[in-house]
Amino acid sequence: MSSEQRRPSRERAASADWALYFITDTALAGGPDQVVQQVRDAIDGGAHVIQVRDKHLDDAAFRDLAAAVAAAAREKGEEVGRRIDVFVNDRVGIAAELGLHVHVGQGDEDPAAVREAVGPAAMIGVSCSRREHLEAAIAAGHCDVVGLGPVWATPTKTDADVPLGTDGLAALAARAHEAGLKAVAIGGVTARTAADVAATGVDGACVVSAIAGSDDPALVATFVRREFVMNQPLE
Template identity: 30%
Template sequence: MSEPSTQIYLISPQDVAGDFPARLERALDAGKGMVTAFQFRVKGMDQHDAARLAEPLQAICADRDVAFIVNDSVALAKRLKADGVHLGQGDGNPRDAREELGREAQVGVTCHASKHLAMEAGEAGADYVAFGAFFESSTKDKGDVERPTLDIIAWWTQLFEIPCVAIGGITPSNCGPLVQAGADFLAVSGAVWNGDEVEAVNAFKRIIEDRS
């Protein structure tokens, strides 16, 4: 059987204390071979406290060969020697992030529903671009940002080799069309952490394998 063309990019909840490390272990073990990246996304926290919470999670990812990506903060990613950083539109330039973090770092950029922003990110050296939010999401700011359609994924994957990530309110019940459109990664958070993480990851795996 061929490898599924879509992989899972797991995003942390805001609260990663308490039993979260054990939950992360369970989710990654359930998604072995399909969950290939984990984003540490904790807002409004002192960098020292964030680093303390990140370290055990980073070790869990390293043990399973899962990329550990820091959201928004190049400084925290550098402090942790993380595998990469994910930049929102106001978080800096991929070129500068690469200079800070080194050539091996994975640098991703949020591009909302904009082909122009995605092409700019690619030209600036991004390793992946993220389109979204595709659906209502508790983690993505709603604001006035345009919601992308499936067409942007099909367009991107036909023209560019840089991987694309679909993000925002993605669940096992709505992810099928994104897989079929050619999304390289599904970025998921609430659909996994708001219930049983193993059941959720297994549900995503079944849909991805069926649609790939």
């Protein structure tokens, strides 16, 4: 086993339940207070991974939101008897300060610098929309999970790359697994599309607007998770 495979973050990624990965959206939720409640609801519906994402809040407000989400996830996880992993989107310093995992996009901080900031135990996720992005993440050697997408066009990210489709998603997921990484799909994932996503062999489905924009986040989360888990390929 390589030193990379023995790294605590890689071991944590291997034991995580990625099936339903909820990414917050403050605007769709109706404000920071509603984000925290949606996180609780998503966990009730079966989300085991949460990412706090907000491109508009200043660092102080974002830190408060991330801390509140982490506290809610910890409390709710204890209540339902599950481990809940919380990621911070992009803001590496805040992730390091709060002891949370971090997800970064293309062109953000150097992977080695991110690893140095968050330490060996925190999981690092990287967004990959093309094969060259994935190969760069593999070569850098610091990430544990890759977010592959967009699978389909999505209104929550208007500057996204060309959609992968299910065939493109399947190819990138296979390469990620070959390199020992976990792979989750993002972009247009809903209860209606979760089965198609699961069939590609990815480890999980990332959901933003289907949950954040719903009047019943827990119910939507339940449906997405059920469709994903029921349609995962048999090993």
